[in-house]
Amino acid sequence: MSNLGEITGISGPVVKAKSDLAIRMFEVAHVGRDELLGEVIRILGNNIFIQVYEDTSGLCTGEPVYFTGSLLQLDLGPGLLGSVLDGIGRPLTRLGEEGIFLKKGSHASPLDPDRKWQFFPSVEVGSLVGPGSIIGNMPETSFLNNRIMVPPDVSKGTIRSIASPGEYTVSDELCVLDNGYVIKATQTWEVRQPRPVMMRLPFDQPLITGQRVLDTLFPLALGGAAVMPGGFGTGKTVTQQSLAKWCNADIIVYIGCGERGNEMTEVLEEFPVLSDPYHDVPLMERMILIANTSNMPVAAREASIYLGMTIAEYYRDMGYNVAIMADSTSRWAEALREIGGRLEEMPGEEGYPAYLGTRLAQYYERAGRVKNMGEPVRNGSVSVINAVSPAGGDFSEPVTQSSLRLSGVFWGLDKRLAQQRHFPAINWQQSYSLFEDTLDHFFSSRLGPEWKFLKSYLKDMLERERILKDLVQLVGRDGLSEQDKWLLELVEILKVVYLQQNAFSDVDAFCSLDKQKQLLLILKRLDDVVQVKLEAGLIYDQISSIPFRIDLLKLRDLDQPELESKGKYWLDKLQHQLQDMVVFK
C-alpha cells in the first residue's frame, strides 16, 4: 500500500515514523498493528511525528503506520445529546460493552448507526437552499429538535428531492440538491476548524446562572467567555456543575479534561435523575459529556476541547444557545506541554510551549453570539465557562493569564473563603465582568432601574467592610462607631445569606433573577430600618442577640412570591421590636 509508513521511534505518546509520501499536517494516522489513532504534529523531511491518542506500551519499531489523508473529524448528527464521548469522540457507553477497562485501538462513530429517528421535512422540492439552511427536523430528545441543515461547505442549490416524513437512520438519504449533493442527518466536520457564521452579534443577553454572586455582581453574556481559576479544594467543579445544572442555555457541552474519573461518574449518575429547571425532563437530555479523565491518554486531552467546541458550534448553528464548560484548561495546557517536551521543543514560560496563547485563542475565539447562516433567520450562541487549576493557586501563571486575556469574565475562586466553607468561593474583590455595560439594558428592563442601585449598594457595602476590617486590625472592635459595628454585622449577613449559596439544597441551588432582587431588597431594607434606629441613638449591642442570620436563612428558602410577603412581615416585626427598645440619648 502506498500511504503506509513505518515506526522508527517511540517516546511516550509521541511516535516517530518514516514515510516517503506527502503527509498533511494534523492528518489522522493509524499507528501500529493495533491501529492506534494518532495525529501528525510535525513533519521533518520524511520523518513524521505523530501524537498517539492511546497508550503506546508494547508498540514496536517497524510496525506499519497508515495515513488516512483526512484531518481529525467528527460525525455530527442526532444522538449526540445525552451521550458520553471520550476525547476523540468515541462513545464510551458503547465501548463499555467490551469491558470495564478501556481497550486500545477501538474505532467507533459517536452516532448509533442503527437507531431510527423521526424526520419532518420543512422545505419543498424546488426551494432554494444554501449552506446552513434547515431542511427539516428530527426530534432528538423530548423537547429538543435536531434541525437538519445543509452542511456549511456545500454550495447553494435547489432541492431536487426530499424525503417524506418517517423514520430514518443517520446515514439515510434525506435530500438531494440539483447540484447532486446528498444531505443526510449526519455531517462531518474537522474539529480544529471553526464552523462559519453569517455575522457576530453584540453581547446584550445574559447567561443566567441562578447563582446570586455571579448573576448579580459578575454576569456573563451569552456568547461570552468566563474563566474560573482556583486552587484545589476551592470548589471549581461544584460551581461548574451547578452552572451546568441551572444555567439557561439550551444545551450544555461538559468536557472533563484531565480531571477525576469519579467526578465524571457523579455527573453521569446525578444528571439523568435531576430534572432540567426549564423543561421538566432529565438534565441529561440537554447534556453532552466528553470524558477524558486524568489517567486517559494525554494526547486525546489536547483534542478534547476542540471536539467539544465543534459539537457546541453544530448546535449553535441550529439556533440554540450552547454553554461549553471545560474542567480544566490547565490539564489541557499540561498535555500541550508534555507533547512539546517529547518533541524537544524550546519551552516558554514555566515549560509551557510558546504557542500556548495561540492555541488557547483558537478555542476561546470560537465562542460568541451569532446570526446563523441559511434560512430561516435565527441566532445561536456558544458561551464558554472554563475552569483553570493554577499550580499552587498562583494566578500569575501563564495558563490563567492567557485565559484572562481571551475572556470577558473572571470568577476568581479563593482558598481562604473555601476554608471558611463560604461557597461558591468567588472572591468579590478580585473578580470582574466586562459585560456589565452591554448587559445593563437587559437588566434594567427586566428588573427595573432599582436593580442597578441595589447592585452598587451591595458592592459599596463589601468595599466598605474591606476598609473597615483593616481598621479593626489596628484599633480593635471597641474603637468603632455603632454604625461601623453594624456594618460589620450586616456584611457578614450579606455574605452568609446572599453571596453564599448552598449547591446541595433543593431550594437554594437555583435562585431566579426576581428572587435575587427580592432578597437583596429585603437586606437593603433591613439596613435602612436599623440605620434609622442607630441614628436615633441605639447601641449595636442591643440588637446583637437578634438572630438575623437564622431568620433570613429561613426566608431565603422560600419561593419568590412568598418571600415578598413573609419578608415584609419579618421587616415590620423587626421594626416594632426595635421601636420598643430603649434608646439612651
Next chain:
Amino acid sequence: MIKLFREGYTSLTGIVGPLLFLKGVRQPGFAELVSIETPSGVRTGQILQVEDDLCVVQVFDGTMGMDTGKSTVWLERDIVRVPAGDALIGQILDGRGRRIDGKTIGYIEKLLPTSGMPINPVWRQSPSCYIETGISTIDMMNTLVKGQKLPIFSGAGLPANQLAAQIVSQSRVPGSDTDFLVIFAAMGITQREADFFIDTFRSTGAIDSGIFFLNLASDSAAERLLTPRMALSVAEYFAFEKNYDVLVVMTDMLYYSEALREISAAREEVPGRRGYPGYTYSDLATLYERAGCIRGARGSITQIPIITMPDDDMTHPVVDLSGYITEGQVVLDRSIHDRGLYPPINVLPSLSRLMNKGIGKRKTFEFHRLMADQLYASYARAQELERLRLIVGDDGLTDTEKLYLAFGREFEARFVNQGSVFRTLDTTLNEAWECLKELPNTELYRIPPCFIAEKLGSGREYS
C-alpha cells in the same frame, strides 16, 4: 508459551545513571521488559524510549558495576508483569514483587501487567459507602468513603506514619460483610520507617491480612516507579476479581516523584516546575485514578497516599499536583503538633470531596453535613479571632468573640486531640456538642434549631 530462542544483544553503547543505551536492536518494543546478564548476576530493566535501532533501558537494580563490554541484554518480548494470587496475602515483598526472604511465592494465579488500563468512566460507580476510621476529625469533618483517594499531607517530623498505621489497623465499614485487605506500598522510605510499619502491623495482626511492597530508600529509583504500579495491579485483582475491599497505603509519594525526576533528568528531558518533568501530573494520575468502585463489582480500592510537604509547603509541585487529582486531603499541621496534640490534623485546609455521598440519614446521622459545616465555620472564625487577639488584645474583643476563642481552644483540646484511640461516631458527635456548648445558640445558625434544642436546650441565647 515456550520460546524456542531468546534475543540478546551485547551492543551496549552507554550507561547514564540508571539508564543503558543499546544499539542495533531489531524492532524493540516500547515499555517491554529486558533482563541484563552481567558477570555479577542478572538484572532486569524496561525499555523507556525507542529511536530507530537505539533503545533506552532503565535498570531496576541500578547500574553500579556494570560495563558495556561484558553485559548481554536479553529481550523478554513482554511487558512488566506482577504475580497475583491468594498466596500473596500475608507476604512481605520487595519493590518488584519478590518475597523479601528470597523464597518463591506459592501458587500464582495470574501475571498481571503493571501499567493497568484506565477504567471506562461509564463503568465507575460513585463511592458512597462510609468508612469509620475512628478518628474524629476525619469521620466527622472529612469523612473517608470506600473507593476514595484521600492523601495525608505531612511535613518532616510529623506523625503521618502513626496516623496511617492507626487508620489501617482500626478502620471498618459498618454493616459490611466484604473482606478487607490492606496493601501497603512503601517507596523510598527508610529501613527504620519500614520497621515501624511492619512492627505496628504485626502487633495489631494486620500483617496476616495484608500485602506489603517495600522499596526502601537504598533501593533503585527505577524500581521505585514500579512499586506502586505493582501494588495497584494486585489491588485491582483482589478488588474486582476477588471482591475484596482493598485499602492501599502508599508512602511516600514525594520520594516516588523524586525518582521520576531522577529518571527524567538522566534522559535529559525539559524540566518543569522545580525540575519535575512536565508529565508529573499525568504520571501521578495514572496511579491515583486506579482507586474507585465499579458498577456490579462488590470490591473497591481506597487509597491513602502519604505525601511529605518539603518545608511544609503546600504549593510544592508534588503536593499541589496530587491535590488536584485526589479527592481531598488530610493536612497535618506543625503548630498543632508542637502543642502536643495528636493527631495533629488541621481541619481548615483538610477536605474530603466525596464526603457528602457517604454521610447523612441511614448512613451516618441526619445533620452530619450541617454539623461539619458548623464546626468548620466556627473554628475558622475562632482562628481568625485568635490572630486578631494578638493585635488588639483581649480587651478589644466582644463577649461573643471571647466565646469563640473558648470554643476554638476546646475544639483543639477535646475534639482534635483524641490520642491513639478509636472513637465511634457517637462519641465523636458527643465531643462535638460538648465543644459547641461554648457558643450561644444564635451563633449555631447552620444546624437546624430542633437539633440544638434537643441536645443543648433552647433559650440559651439571651442568658
